[in-house]
Every structure is written in structure tokens, then in C-alpha cells.
Amino acid sequence: MGNLYDKKSLNEIKNSLEKWEKETLQNWIKQVPEREKEFTNLSNIPIKILYTPADLEDFDYNSKLGFPGSYPFTRGIHATMYRARLWTMRMFSGFGGPEETNKRLKFLIEHGETGLSLAFDYPTLIGIDPDDPMAEGEVGIVGVSVPTIEDMRVVFDGINMGEVTTNMTINPPAPVLLSFYVGVAEMQGVPYDKIGGTTQNDPLKEFIAQKSYVFPPEPAVRVSMDLIEWSVKNLPKWNPISVSGYHIREAGSTAVQELAFTIADGIEYVRQLISRGLDVDEFAHRISFFWDSHINFFEEIAKFRAARRMWAKIMKEWFHAKKERSMWMRFHTQTAGVSLTAQQPWNNIIRTTIEAMAAVLGGTQSLHTNSFDEPFRVPSEFAAKIALRTQQIIAYESGIADTIDPLAGSYYVEWLTDEIEEKAWNYIDRIEKLGGMLEAVKKGFPQRELTDASYNYQKQVEEKKKYIVGVNIFEDNQVDEIRNVPLLEFDQAEIERRQKNRISKIRSERNKELWERSLNELRKAAEKDVNLMPYILQAAKAKATLGEIISTLKEVFGSYVEPPIY
């Protein structure tokens, strides 16, 4: 037992609280009324004027919090946290062709970034080649174009893949990009047990939010699970999945929905892997997560803490994991892109700072900080450097990282952590009743919840129930301030031409027989119940392009078309 307060002390506190409310607070409110009728956070949870021990009745320290590195991991997954090793500063980067991105990665490494994270362009994200008619005008804009193993080789030219870890934000084509990565690491002479990084590879949230889906839900999940199963057996340091709340949040969910839907996705994947005959402790430690850190500071911190506690409980009590590592919720965080404004864009530096602080106080394992120019375009070098420096200032100057989970024990933070957790469990119950997340997605449940939440939020902004500085309060129409932001410039048309030329050269020079055979074997494998990863790796090495591999799979699996719900 570890109750924080005995009954007697709690009663005394409650009595004095009541006295304060009646005698002091009421008088004050009469003279100085509150600014708002109701204060709510982004999950629309009403926030009280004051939190006291009376809000933490029956709060049991040992079962709710425990200690860092021990169950239920509310205070952190490692016993030493940032005292031993800071979070990985991992800036999501990529634009243009492999050459431009290689240069940007080297720039960030030179300025102290400690992990890599690749942003791919839209054609790559949906598995089409740069010369596909649908790709016209889109090559290299929102990320780097990587349609072949040769492009990946150029991205990592002069970067030792045995020394860095790389996150790849890629979903349906994840097995293809992982194959390119593994293929290039082999060329560099890096053994499989030294290849580290992450493939996002989270198919369900594609249907809920990110919308870079390709295959229908069931084959999409199969391809993703194939990657995970292959990876846990072959790449001991790879995180084959990053179960992502980020996109769910950016698409308009509340913090509670982000937490609930993402954990429900995670539950579905664990079930899928167990049903393949894997032991939970064989793979659970390789599952990682990815959260958004939005602008409501304490709400985010509470969410991160609740997430760790919930996942630990699920792994231990639902799936009977034995190893502690299987219960760790390791996660990456990105500050909220949607919280940034085009108006008065320099203010975005401050927003990102607040959000990054919440992520660190929430115990993240790695962090991307957005650049202030992202409402307009992919970041310039200058803007990306400020974003990276923001993390370094938090890490090295602020003292925030010097003690573990410093907000634990705050009446407010503990109350809010419990509140968010409880509301998330309610959602998870509803999803369980629908038959789990795969079924819920097929029924459109999380999709509709998001559509409602994002519309409600927009109305709150419109009605000034939620404020955005420069947008609905303190607007100043300083158009020149916006016009003068130095944006990243590059010749997109030229890059598109270069990428098209490179791919046609690769097509004409490759061994036709090997290439054709690899795709035929892949097609046959897709029709059967076998793991696709070895076939995709073989095709990638035979210089099959991303578009060719994905179209081969589409022939078997079909393509998903979303019912237009709004």
C-alpha cells in the first residue's frame, strides 16, 4: 500500500478547502470575476480553479506511479532517464532528390542532431514512381523521392548506417523502403545486427487519419505484420512499427482520442502477431509509439504519462507479457504541426518550445521539433537549425531534464493523468465492443469521431472559445511579416526531371531476367500465405522500383477507395 494521505489528514484538508471556497474564493470572484465561464483543455475536459489532495483521494503511489524503470512505468521507462542519456534529437527531414536530402542530413548531424528521420515525398508515400502520371508536379516537394535502391544509396552517401539510427515515415510501402535501407546498409558492409531505426508501418491509422493508404485494410495489415515478423527475427535493433497517434491528432482528434485510438491500434497489432503463433515477449519490446505534443501543456504531459501506464497494464494483464521490456511504451514525439500559424509566423518558435517542453516532461525517447516556416513549406536550413537548437536549449540550459518526471505529485497533473486515462479506457471499451480496431476502422467509427472533433474544434475557434494568437486574437494583418519569411527554394521541375531520368536509366541497365523473376515470385507469394519480406527484399535488390513492387501487390490485393464521409 502506498496511499498518499490518511483519512484524517484528507478530512482536515477537505474542511479547510471548503472554508477557503466559502470565505475567500467567493469574495474574490465577486470582486474579480473569472475570465471565462468555463476553462477546458483541447479534449474539452473542464479544468477547475484549483487542485488539492482532495482530488487525489485513494491515490496509491506505488500502484499509480511506482518508480522510473519499473511497473507501471508512469514516471518513465528507464531508471536513469535523461540523467544518463538525453532523448534522441531526430529531425524529420527530406526534400527534393536524394542529393538535396543527403546534404540536409549532413547539415543536421553537423549541428548536433543525434538520430535521422526521413520525410518522403507523396509519390513515395503512396508507392508510385516519379514517372507515374499521378506523380506529376509532386516529386520532391514534401519530402525526398526514393523510388529505387540506388536513390537510397545516394541519401546515405558518406553517412555510416552502422552508426546512425534512421526513422522512416512510410506505411504501405514500408517493406520496400526497409528493403532499400537494408540493401544499402549491406553495400556499406553493415551487418544486420547493427542496422537500427524505425519504419512507421502503422496501417490502421492510414485509414483513420494520414490517408496514404494503398491496399484495403486486411491486406494492408498483413503486409505490415509480415514486416514486423521478419524484422524481429532478422533485425534485432530495428523498430518495425511506430504506432502513431500523431496523424490522428493532426487530423483533428482530441488528446483523449489520440491516446485511445492509438493504443487500440497497438492492441490490434499485438493480437495479429500472437495469432501468427509468435510469443508476446518475442516481439513486444520492438513495438514503438509516436505521439503529437500539442499546445495545451499539462494536457500533453498527462497524456504521455497515462499512455505509459495504460500500455504497461495492457501488456501485462491482457497479453501476459513476462519481460518488463515488453511493457515499455517507448515513444517518439513531434510538436504539433497544426498548432503553427501562417500569421505572425515567428510566434511558431515559441509554440514549438512549449510543446517540446511538454514532450520532455512527458518522458519521450526521441523528439522532432517543427520549424516556424512549416505552415508554408518544407523547412529552410535556417528554420530547421532553430528548431534543433530549441531542443538543445531545453536539454542543456533549462534544467528540465535534470530530474525524472518532475511534475509527478502535482495535484493537477496526477488528477489530469487519471482523467485522461479513464476517458481513453472508455473509448477502448467501445472499440473492443466493435470487435477491435480493424473492425472499427472498417465500420468507419474512428473516422467519424475525428470528423466531428475537428469540426467542433474549428467552430470553437470561430466562436473564440479557443484562442489562437494572430488568428482570432491579437491579429495584426502584418502581411509583410509573412512575405519576408525566407522560404526554402529549389527547382522542383528540375528535380522531377532528374528523378525521372535516373529511374529510366536504372530500368534500362538492370538485369531483366532477375528483375522479372523477382516480381513474378513476389506475385505468387502474395497469393499464398507466406511472409512477403524476403520476396520484396529480393525484388529491391534486383532493382525493381517502388512503383513496380507496389503495383505487383495491388494486382493481388486491390486498392482501397475511401467512402467520402464528412
Place this chain on the structure above:
Amino acid sequence: MLSLQYTKYQYKVLVAKLGIDGHDRGAKVIARALKDAGFEVIYTGIRQTPEQIVSAALQEDVDVIGVSILSGAHVHHMNKLMEELKNAGAEDIPVVVGGTIPIIDVDELKKIGVKEVFLPGESLNRIVDIVRRLAEEKRKAEK
């Protein structure tokens, strides 16, 4: 009581996602706001080509086309769409666009015939008002 009220759906708008980006939050919020304001809304879903959009607009006989693009490829795609609209003889349908569009691109988009460009942070009320005005103008011109 019988009265000469407008039908529930006074005007018809096509809300379209042009190009291959999947960011549909904005498009859906706008679609819902227009619907709440009494418009009949056709939402295309994501990954639409200019040909698909023009053909849907003609088939549904819409008063306004509202395009959402968050890929940065707006200038390229809008050029194609306006061209396609011209080829189909449907330049009379007013087109508006919104998304992550830098202010420096507004002039270029207006030059090719886009009636209004909505930048990040735009208010729903203003969007609804402008779409209504464009629809009214189109109907008037038809008379």
C-alpha cells in the same frame, strides 16, 4: 403554409482534393461548414485528377468548385485544373482553392483565373460568405 422559400439546398458546391496528398481535415471541415450553411455539398474524397474534378462538376452541375491542396503542388495542379475546365467549356464555374499555400503564390493563382485563395487560418464564415457570393454571381450570369 405554403411560401416561396428557397429550397433547403440553395446552391451546390463541389469540395475536391486535387493531387495525391491525404490531408483531408480542411476539406471535410469546409464541406461540413458549407452543408451547415445550407449548401448542397459533393465531396470527392482524396487523390482526384483535374479530369475527375471537372467531370464531377459538370455531371453534378455545381455552382462553385472548392479545391483543397496541402502538398505544396498547388500552382502545378491548379494550372492543370483551370486548363481542363477551359477545354470542357466550363470556365463559368468559379473555382476557389485553400491549403498550405504561401502568400507569395496568391497572385499567380489569381492570374490563371482562380477566384479566391484561402490561406492557412482563414475563418469558416468568410469562406462560406465568399462561396455564397460566387454562387449567386454565377446564377445571375446564367439568367
